[in-house]
Amino acid sequence: MRRNAQQRSHLPNIDLTAMVDVVFLLIVFFLTTSSLVEQSRTPLELAEEQGEDLPPPPTPPLLINITAGGSYVVEGDEFSLDSLLVRVAQEDAESKRRNQALEVTVRADHRAAMAPVNQLATALAERGIRSWRLATQLPAAGGNGGGGGNGGGGS
Amino acid sequence: MNFTPKSKQRSTLLRSDLTAMIDIIFQLLIFFLLSTTYAPPEGHLEPALRADHQEAGAAADLVPQLVEVQSRGGRTVFVVGQVEVPDKDSLVALLSTLPKQGGLFVRAQNNALVSGAMAALQAARDAEFDKVTYVPPPQ
Numbered sequence: 357m358r359r360n361a362q363q364r365s366h367l368p369n370i371d372l373t374a375m376v377d378v379v380f381l382l383i384v385f386f387l388t389t390s391s392l393v394e395q396s397r398t399p400l401e402l403a404e405e406q407g408e409d410l411p412p413p414p415t416p417p418l419l420i421n422i423t424a425g426g427s428y429v430v431e432g433d434e435f436s437l438d439s440l441l442v443r444v445a446q447e448d449a450e451s452k453r454r455n456q457a458l459e460v461t462v463r464a465d466h467r468a469a470m471a472p473v474n475q476l477a478t479a480l481a482e483r484g485i486r487s488w489r490l491a492t493q494l495p496a497a498g499g500n501g502g503g504g505g506n507g508g509g510g511s
Numbered sequence: 512m513n514f515t516p517k518s519k520q521r522s523t524l525l526r527s528d529l530t531a532m533i534d535i536i537f538q539l540l541i542f543f544l545l546s547t548t549y550a551p552p553e554g555h556l557e558p559a560l561r562a563d564h565q566e567a568g569a570a571a572d573l574v575p576q577l578v579e580v581q582s583r584g585g586r587t588v589f590v591v592g593q594v595e596v597p598d599k600d601s602l603v604a605l606l607s608t609l610p611k612q613g614g615l616f617v618r619a620q621n622n623a624l625v626s627g628a629m630a631a632l633q634a635a636r637d638a639e640f641d642k643v644t645y646v647p648p649p650q
Contacts, residue, residue: 375533376533376536379537382543383540383543386543386547387543403626408555408636464625466624467624468625470580470624470625471622474650475647475650478649478650481561481647487559487560489557490558490629
């Protein structure tokens with residue numbers, strides 16, 4: 357036993373402080389950057405457009421995803437148009453209770469037809485929602501930006 | 512008075528074993544590394560929204576400055592009045608010549624692709640229209 361203790365004292369004494377500091381920094385970084393909002397994003401191929409300079413919405417928006425097949429997806433769940441409008445009405449009532457306007461962001465796959473977007477837009481406008489945001493994928497840095505990228509490739 | 516040399520004093524200080532803590536920290540780090548998915552930044556377009564309550568046979572209330580996005584044979588075509596343009600750059604050039612005061616309406620037919628509609632909305636912004644309104648076709 358005594359010999360063991362002596363052996364231990366001869367082991368090199370590594371100072372782990374710097375490593376622990378770095379690891380903590382990494383953990384804090386991942387904790388802060390992986391926000392829960394991102395979880396409501398369905399993986400879609402958005403239209404590659406620059407968009408416009410807009411301030412961030414004052415309240416977290418209702419994120420409506422429209423897949424290439426034309427389905428409505430909110431927070432991972434697929435909705436029919438009718439059930440989606442029920443959800444929109446609930447969110448709208450909730451926002452009005454807080455004296456805020458409902459923020460709606462639509463993320464539509466660039467390969468989708470406009471029919472589901474138009475149906476949603478008509479329904480929103482009829483319910484008095486007069487502004488929405490359409491999400492785009494920012495062009496890759498160094499890309500030619502313009503390029504008339506209207507897809508074109510048909511279905 | 513403590514006459515023991517300083518080096519010996521230091522060795523008697525309480526030495527906590529950090530192994531368990533480092534294990535947990537590494538587990539957390541690996542968890543976050545594996546569970547984090549990279550989400551590319553997204554841009555946004557914010558056209559106003561307006562329903563067109565145009566009945567069949569009724570006079571259209573959206574005559575001036577309307578960009579219509581159509582799909583013909585799988586290709587996107589932008590129609591402004593009597594003029595048709597095949598791509599976004601030509602549309603920006605065309606829209607730049609129009610007066611900006613009245614704003615611009617954009618409408619995409621149901622069979623047009625989302626990419627075409629987004630290109631039209633972006634073209635309107637690139638042509639420096641402040642008021643851009645998306646008007647879905649009557650359902």
